[in-house]
Amino acid sequence: MKVAILSSIAWRTPPRQYGPWEQVASYLTEGLHEKGVDVTLFATKDSITKARLDGTSDSPYAEDRYTDPKVAECLHISHLMEKAGQFDLIHNHFDFLPLTYSRLVKTPIVTTIHGFSSPKILAVYQKYNAGNSYVSISNADRHESLDYIATVYNGIESADFPFESKVSDYLLFWGRIHPDKGTYEAIQIARQAGKTLILAGLIQDEVYFDQEVKPFIDDRSVFYMGNVGPDQRKTLLGKALALLHPIRFEEPFGLSVAESMFCGTPVIAFNRGSMSELIQDGKTGFLVYTVHEAVQAVTKIGQIQRQECRQWAQAMFSKEKMVNSYLDVYDQVLSRQSS
Amino acid sequence: MKVAILSSIAWRTPPRQYGPWEQVASYLTEGLHEKGVDVTLFATKDSITKARLDGTSDSPYAEDRYTDPKVAECLHISHLMEKAGQFDLIHNHFDFLPLTYSRLVKTPIVTTIHGFSSPKILAVYQKYNAGNSYVSISNADRHESLDYIATVYNGIESADFPFESKVSDYLLFWGRIHPDKGTYEAIQIARQAGKTLILAGLIQDEVYFDQEVKPFIDDRSVFYMGNVGPDQRKTLLGKALALLHPIRFEEPFGLSVAESMFCGTPVIAFNRGSMSELIQDGKTGFLVYTVHEAVQAVTKIGQIQRQECRQWAQAMFSKEKMVNSYLDVYDQVLSRQSS
Numbered sequence: 294m295k296v297a298i299l300s301s302i303a304w305r306t307p308p309r310q311y312g313p314w315e316q317v318a319s320y321l322t323e324g325l326h327e328k329g330v331d332v333t334l335f336a337t338k339d340s341i342t343k344a345r346l347d348g349t350s351d352s353p354y355a356e357d358r359y360t361d362p363k364v365a366e367c368l369h370i371s372h373l374m375e376k377a378g379q380f381d382l383i384h385n386h387f388d389f390l391p392l393t394y395s396r397l398v399k400t401p402i403v404t405t406i407h408g409f410s411s412p413k414i415l416a417v418y419q420k421y422n423a424g425n426s427y428v429s430i431s432n433a434d435r436h437e438s439l440d441y442i443a444t445v446y447n448g449i450e451s452a453d454f455p456f457e458s459k460v461s462d463y464l465l466f467w468g469r470i471h472p473d474k475g476t477y478e479a480i481q482i483a484r485q486a487g488k489t490l491i492l493a494g495l496i497q498d499e500v501y502f503d504q505e506v507k508p509f510i511d512d513r514s515v516f517y518m519g520n521v522g523p524d525q526r527k528t529l530l531g532k533a534l535a536l537l538h539p540i541r542f543e544e545p546f547g548l549s550v551a552e553s554m555f556c557g558t559p560v561i562a563f564n565r566g567s568m569s570e571l572i573q574d575g576k577t578g579f580l581v582y583t584v585h586e587a588v589q590a591v592t593k594i595g596q597i598q599r600q601e602c603r604q605w606a607q608a609m610f611s612k613e614k615m616v617n618s619y620l621d622v623y624d625q626v627l628s629r630q631s632s
Numbered sequence: 633m634k635v636a637i638l639s640s641i642a643w644r645t646p647p648r649q650y651g652p653w654e655q656v657a658s659y660l661t662e663g664l665h666e667k668g669v670d671v672t673l674f675a676t677k678d679s680i681t682k683a684r685l686d687g688t689s690d691s692p693y694a695e696d697r698y699t700d701p702k703v704a705e706c707l708h709i710s711h712l713m714e715k716a717g718q719f720d721l722i723h724n725h726f727d728f729l730p731l732t733y734s735r736l737v738k739t740p741i742v743t744t745i746h747g748f749s750s751p752k753i754l755a756v757y758q759k760y761n762a763g764n765s766y767v768s769i770s771n772a773d774r775h776e777s778l779d780y781i782a783t784v785y786n787g788i789e790s791a792d793f794p795f796e797s798k799v800s801d802y803l804l805f806w807g808r809i810h811p812d813k814g815t816y817e818a819i820q821i822a823r824q825a826g827k828t829l830i831l832a833g834l835i836q837d838e839v840y841f842d843q844e845v846k847p848f849i850d851d852r853s854v855f856y857m858g859n860v861g862p863d864q865r866k867t868l869l870g871k872a873l874a875l876l877h878p879i880r881f882e883e884p885f886g887l888s889v890a891e892s893m894f895c896g897t898p899v900i901a902f903n904r905g906s907m908s909e910l911i912q913d914g915k916t917g918f919l920v921y922t923v924h925e926a927v928q929a930v931t932k933i934g935q936i937q938r939q940e941c942r943q944w945a946q947a948m949f950s951k952e953k954m955v956n957s958y959l960d961v962y963d964q965v966l967s968r969q970s971s
Contacts, residue, residue: 413698
């Protein structure tokens with residue numbers, strides 16, 4: 294089976310720091326390759342893979358202000374579509390634009406919908422609902438107007454997030470610094486619980502950072518480590534008492550939540566979006582609704598067995614499980630095609 | 633011959649006010665239809681044509697802040713591309729994005745390049761240079777790295793811009809209010825020439841308008857009429873002593889320059905971009921390089937025969953001439969295809 298994985302080109306695949314879509318595309322590509330599938334990864338040319346790499350962008354457009362994203366995107370997508378005949382299946386991790394080429398090629402396309410950035414993009418998914426195969430990354434993220442062939446949870450290379458039994462006495466916020474992610478709420482939770490808080494992640498909303506976050510950073514009880522890379526990330530996650538994830542939106546999946554549990558670190562999350570699918574309440578963390586409840590959860594964090602977090606993550610969110618689930622999806626699509 | 637005209641959907645075709653690409657696509661569609669060509673216009677659904685209309689957008693995205701332009705664009709373009717087999721030829725007036733679908737359909741595509749909004753978009757034109765047929769709208773706008781099948785000047789329905797012999801004593805600035813268009817310079821020319829100036833057009837750069845233009849609007853010697861529609865436009869153009877066009881960029885074509893000459897109104901323009909192709913210096917206007925030279929040109933405006941402006945415009949920039957030129961291009965492309 295010859296498969297093309299179409300990754301995003303906002304960031305490298307895998308990303309140097311931030312880049313969840315590229316991270317998932319990378320794990321899937323490497324996992325398929327390890328299984329002996331003939332995979333070509335369409336990504337930025339500086340991407341790293343053991344499979345075949347193809348692409349048109351020298352570097353990620355999010356790292357290069359001289360590139361017009363629209364230009365880079367359509368050249369990237371059309372490059373693959375013009376080679377569609379070389380593949381048995383195309384797996385699209387690149388949002389809605391590739392769908393608009395899908396009826397012009399014969400190769401079946403599987404599209405993983407990594408969340409809806411805006412209700413405005415739904416029109417494209419709706420138009421191409423018939424004849425395409427959509428995969429949701431959580432049941433919570435399914436849209437009622439669309440048909441899905443499966444939900445496949447994002448999978449993670451467990452070796453990248455080793456289990457850690459010896460923890461330090463800090464709480465961690467890990468993610469984009471943005472109101473959606475509740476950075477401000479995480480600070481309030483840590484302060485009220487009397488715990489040290491470490492913040493790490495890409496500053497996506499500068500005004501929010503300056504007004505709601507920065508005033509609390511004192512390098513004594515609240516630290517900001519920047520947009521840290523993979524090495525520092527696993528240490529920060531592993532050593533934390535708990536990950537705070539007080540999201541303020543219906544998050545389709547939380548990669549950092551799964552990564553945290555791989556390290557054995559429980560997660561205290563606001564119960565929105567996919568959180569109830571990711572976290573076993575009382576077993577691998579706590580699902581709460583308010584800052585006050587989150588503070589209470591911090592006091593109970595010792596009840597969580599860190600080994601149980603690891604086991605749950607391994608069972609549900611491993612790279613291997615994701616790869617096998619996608620192979621199932623591919624088989625379904627190809628048998629549908631030939632019948 | 634079955635032709636699809638792919639118009640932009642930023643504005644209606646024809647535009648209610650501003651919208652030069654849509655205006656040209658409209659004149660061409662109607663002109664081809666009058667010649668008996670089987671034409672389908674792909675444009676916003678509120679567009680007006682005597683030919684067949686097809687499209688996906690209820691209204692222009694520039695008039696609807698709830699629409700995501702990227703979503704509207706790719707749905708519009710793919711809608712036509714999925715029907716490509718129904719046409720002998722597709723004529724693209726929609727910039728670079730449609731090119732990235734062109735190798736996935738068999739129907740030949742002619743692309744009129746209505747100017748390069750940024751050097752960043754050149755990469756797409758370069759990739760699709762081989763196998764596509766590019767038309768420039770002036771010789772000045774040709775890019776050295778691209779091959780062109782023809783230059784076809786934009787054409788105008790002469791009945792929309794009737795000749796006017798009785799003029800008033802004002803100068804006119806007609807165009808987007810933007811530094812590129814030299815609104816500020818037009819004001820300086822009129823002041824130094826001691827003439828009344830009427831400004832009309834879409835405010836595209838609000839800061840520029842507030843800082844460089846608005847302070848001079850006194851409703852005694854400098855007037856701003858807003859983004860006026862077709863009816864008021866022809867009167868304003870026709871009654872003007874001259875159109876001031878002190879552009880500060882390499883303008884690929886100037887629709888207002890041609891429209892002005894149709895009304896018999898000479899044009900005083902900064903000699904950049906296509907201006908030397910549009911204006912016969914000393915006969916249908918003056919090509920100048922500075923505000924000072926433009927002021928001198930105003931004093932000589934009586935030397936211009938308004939009838940000569942009309943004749944020149946009719947000979948060079950009529951709808952009929954444009955339609956015939958494009959029919960030539962279509963014939964070339966189709967004979968190349970069948971040979």
